[in-house]
Amino acid sequence: MGGYTAHWMLHQWVRDGPLPRQVSLSRRLRFLKPLADMSAGAGWLYFSLALVYVILGGIRALESVTESLGHFTVAAVWLLAGGYRILFTRKWGQRATELYNETLTEQASQGDTPE
Helix, strand or coil: CCHHHHHHHHHHHHCCCCCCCCCCHHHHHHHHHHHHHCCHHHHHHHHHHHHHHHHHHHHHHHHCHHHHHHHHHHHHHHHHHHHHHHHHHHHHHHHHHHHHHHHHHHHHHCCCCCC
């Protein structure tokens, strides 16, 4: 199975889709591990960093508007990254953790060792 197709099927699975039996167990584990480890705390840290860059941009805007654009751009990137992380963990974080634990149990029942 191709990489894109497997990746798409795994994303659908986390978002309440069917179990992708065509995707290997080890690949499912590698996909789920970072999602299960994701926390909203980092998202709030990203928001804090965005606030710092907004303040820096505001201070820089007093001198020159063009010099402040870089700070506002970085702030926007931090806001997007933080927002994504917080929304993902609130909506699908628990499911990703449950799927990861179920997949580990399935792997153990088959007698495989984690990679």
